[in-house]
Amino acid sequence: MSTFRSIAWEGGRLVLLDQRRIPEEKTFLELETPGEVAEAIRTMAVRGAPAIGAAAAFGVVLAARRGEDLEAADARLRASRPTAVNLFWALDRMKRVWAGFAGGREELVGALEAEALKIAEEDVAANKAIGRNALPLIPDEAKILHHCNTGSLATVDYGTALGIIRIAHEAGKKVHAFLDETRPRLQGARLSAWELRELGIPHTVIADGASGHVMQKFGIDLVVVGADRIARNGDTANKIGTYNLALAARYHGVPFYVAAPTSTIDLETAAGAEIPIEERSPEELTHCGPVRVVPEGSPVYNPAFDVTPAELITAIVTEAGLAYPPFEESLPALVRKAKEERS
Structure with a gap:
């Protein structure tokens, strides 16, 4: 490996x-x-x-x-x-x-x-602690859907949501990851697939719009995603397309887990509506490589992130343990625990 x-x-x-x-x-x-x-x-x-x-x-x-x-x-x-x-x-x-x-x-x-x-x-x-804490959530033969890239490339090493898949694989569980391509910058297709290939973990890249179909056809066991900011109420900002994935998971009865260190939990932000959402260059949408694919003059809206409401999240996996609803109580408790363990 x-x-x-x-x-x-x-x-x-x-x-x-x-x-x-x-x-x-x-x-x-x-x-x-x-x-x-x-x-x-x-x-x-x-x-x-x-x-x-x-x-x-x-x-x-x-x-x-x-x-x-x-x-x-x-x-x-x-x-x-x-x-x-x-x-x-x-x-x-x-x-x-x-x-x-x-x-x-x-x-x-x-x-x-x-x-x-x-x-x-x-x-x-x-x-590594996030991966260990998530192990009981992973069936021995698990089909897992993942969005964006949350592995060694998104961290210093190992990763958060992708790290859960990696640690389950290292523990001997027969996991198979379905990777959203993650438009417009294709972090899933370019980065997550590259990482899992390097690590020898079975995976399949799918179009972002195929996630509901894949849940319906293959019977996904769980969704695991990362986070860029988690509000005190559990609302979570992550790569654009995460909210759509959470909605599909809820319809199909698939558990939806967020994986992040406690440093990603922002207790000063009450809810997702307060999280600033970065907007990136229109060229990420208007061009595919050097080739323009959108007509000149067509307006473009290109948010880099969306916010998944807390009620769509089954649990948030951190290095200090799992947070379940009500997140207003469980998230501060995990932040305190993590601080105590670091001190």
């Missing part, structure tokens, strides 16, 4: 697996400035909420190493993408290190580097 990390800290540089080039080639970026990190996040060379948070943390370290203004670097990194709460969670942790730091520059760089590495390693541990 092959394995890889999407993020590595090597020789004072941030090394990222460029997700824009997969599956055509496996190319790594070596970044040395916080501006390069912000651009990599904005252009989705690195993507996935946990991976974005870890990358941003190392962006702060790069700024400190270069003697740059940390307030400016922090602001630039925060502006790179608006929806994934892990970005702000990681930058807040880094800011608690550098704000008012009384030591010298070398000491500050060391302290920031230690915190960024801690964020990265905590992510790996959290992903």
